[in-house]
Amino acid sequence: MIKTFGEQGFPGRLIAVEGVDGSGKSTQIYLLKRWLEIQGCKVHLSDWSSSQLVKNATSKGKKRTLLTPTTFSLIHATDFADRYERQVVPLLRAGYLVLCDRYIFTAYARDVVRGCPPDWVRGLYSFAALPDLTFFFKARLETSVNRTLANRPSLKYFEAGMDMNLSTDIEESFRIYQGRLLEQYLAMTMEFGFTEIPADQSVEPQQALMRRLVTDKISLKKFI
Amino acid sequence: MAAQEPSTRKKKSRERFAHPEVAIPTATRKSFYGHGIPGVKLEELAGKLIVIEGADGSGRSTQINRLVKWLEATGHATVQVGLKRSTLVSEELAAAQEGNILSRTTLSLFYATDFADQLVNVIIPSLRAGFIVIADRYIYTLMARDLARGADMDWLRNLYDIALVPDAVIYLKVSPQTLVQRNFAKNPELDYWESGMDLGLSRDMFDSFLRYQSILIDQFRDLQKVYNFRIVNADRPVEPIQNMLRKWIDTVLTRG
Numbered sequence: 001m002i003k004t005f006g007e008q009g010f011p012g013r014l015i016a017v018e019g020v021d022g023s024g025k026s027t028q029i030y031l032l033k034r035w036l037e038i039q040g041c042k043v044h045l046s047d048w049s050s051s052q053l054v055k056n057a058t059s060k061g062k063k064r065t066l067l068t069p070t071t072f073s074l075i076h077a078t079d080f081a082d083r084y085e086r087q088v089v090p091l092l093r094a095g096y097l098v099l100c101d102r103y104i105f106t107a108y109a110r111d112v113v114r115g116c117p118p119d120w121v122r123g124l125y126s127f128a129a130l131p132d133l134t135f136f137f138k139a140r141l142e143t144s145v146n147r148t149l150a151n152r153p154s155l156k157y158f159e160a161g162m163d164m165n166l167s168t169d170i171e172e173s174f175r176i177y178q179g180r181l182l183e184q185y186l187a188m189t190m191e192f193g194f195t196e197i198p199a200d201q202s203v204e205p206q207q208a209l210m211r212r213l214v215t216d217k218i219s220l221k222k223f224i
Numbered sequence: 225m226a227a228q229e230p231s232t233r234k235k236k237s238r239e240r241f242a243h244p245e246v247a248i249p250t251a252t253r254k255s256f257y258g259h260g261i262p263g264v265k266l267e268e269l270a271g272k273l274i275v276i277e278g279a280d281g282s283g284r285s286t287q288i289n290r291l292v293k294w295l296e297a298t299g300h301a302t303v304q305v306g307l308k309r310s311t312l313v314s315e316e317l318a319a320a321q322e323g324n325i326l327s328r329t330t331l332s333l334f335y336a337t338d339f340a341d342q343l344v345n346v347i348i349p350s351l352r353a354g355f356i357v358i359a360d361r362y363i364y365t366l367m368a369r370d371l372a373r374g375a376d377m378d379w380l381r382n383l384y385d386i387a388l389v390p391d392a393v394i395y396l397k398v399s400p401q402t403l404v405q406r407n408f409a410k411n412p413e414l415d416y417w418e419s420g421m422d423l424g425l426s427r428d429m430f431d432s433f434l435r436y437q438s439i440l441i442d443q444f445r446d447l448q449k450v451y452n453f454r455i456v457n458a459d460r461p462v463e464p465i466q467n468m469l470r471k472w473i474d475t476v477l478t479r480g
Contacts, residue, residue, distance in 0.1 A: 071312060071344060074333060077333050081330040115263065116259075116262060119259075120385070124333075
């Protein structure tokens with residue numbers, strides 16, 4: 001079993017947020033970051049899919065719809081490894097609080113839904129330690145789907161799972177795809193000990209709960 | 225040069241075109257090393273996959289060019305693949321190597337992506353179409369390089385168990401001393417990566433090259449135990465090696 005950063009003796013701690021699109025996790029992790037910053041903590045927020053080099057290849061692959069489940073999986077693993085080795089690990093060695101908007105569980109869910117064997121995907125990411133705290137934003141499918149559709153002018157091809165031929169209608173495809181991702185997250189909740197945040201409610205109570213849980217689990221004064 | 229007797233010339237050209245038969249390769253069931261690629265029907269892969277492994281300067285390209293010529297002359301359609309040739313990431317990989325900006329796991333996964341892209345988009349479709357695919361290096365070089373840099377064997381085996389088991393794998397083994405000489409015969413400089421300079425084995429490039437290449441040979445020897453490929457002593461001239469390769473590939477094409 002893979003250990004957490006704390007268990008591996010890192011001075012830093014990693015907090016991840018996971019959940020389907022529109023579950024509100026990015027808003028919440030941003031607010032958490034602001035709070036920690038204002039308290040004077042050493043904190044860094046890392047986004048999923050952000051390294052420039054890999055971004056070029058990914059967008060090329062996505063544009064040309066060249067990606068198959070295996071290459072989709074590998075290119076995201078490459079991107080993750082880049083951020084992990086160059087950013088996450090050094091910051092954690094330096095005693096930072098690292099906040100991750102999505103972590104390896106996003107890959108587990110997406111790749112498995114696309115037909116990659118679960119143990120192959122897990123093996124791929126086995127170089128990465130587990131977060132010290134993983135929040136799972138659990139919202140009803142309708143809530144998250146409607147939030148996304150309301151906020152976005154148009155859905156992107158892969159975001160809507162169009163590569164899986166679930167439906168020719170992009171919104172319908174998005175709905176089916178998000179439903180399958182949600183199933184994967186629910187199945188992982190027990191295994192990885194996700195901390196659930198009821199994500200159907202408004203912003204403030206979620207943030208209040210998150211801050212309380214972070215304070216309980218992590219001794220924040222060490223990060224000032 | 226003395227002119228040939230017309231009758232002899234006619235006879236020769238008659239002989240040359242006398243037997244235009246083309247040997248039909250025997251279909252053999254393919255397999256993946258492990259998980260493989262989702263959705264591929266192995267029984268549809270009628271072609272053959274031949275892998276030539278070896279360091280730069282081992283004579284890989286020369287041998288492959290001659291093999292392709294021979295295969296085409298005997299009526300087989302061929303396709304060539306190699307490392308860093310994918311449409312998806314080859315440019316990015318080259319850029320990353322230039323700047324030496326990627327750390328190890330990242331570089332390793334980047335190469336795996338490049339490999340997977342060619343496996344899915346070139347190798348498998350070509351095999352389905354009944355082509356003979358000649359791979360100028362395969363997962364073994366990638367694994368040997370990563371192992372030399374401290375990668376975990378179990379992690380690598382899982383990563384590359386998406387690969388098809390080739391019908392034949394030949395490793396052209398050349399001593400580091402011969403490699404140095406062949407490199408300098410072509411190019412007055414040693415390559416940064418082929419010298420393993422990122423490993424910090426020595427600040428002296430010549431020394432680093434020799435040490436790195438001998439580490440790779442050791443890694444190949446270990447990989448051979450797992451993946452069971454044929455090691456050919458390639459310190460020898462081109463011709464005898466080519467004849468050996470042809471003989472072996474011929475049996476691979478016709479065996480049931």
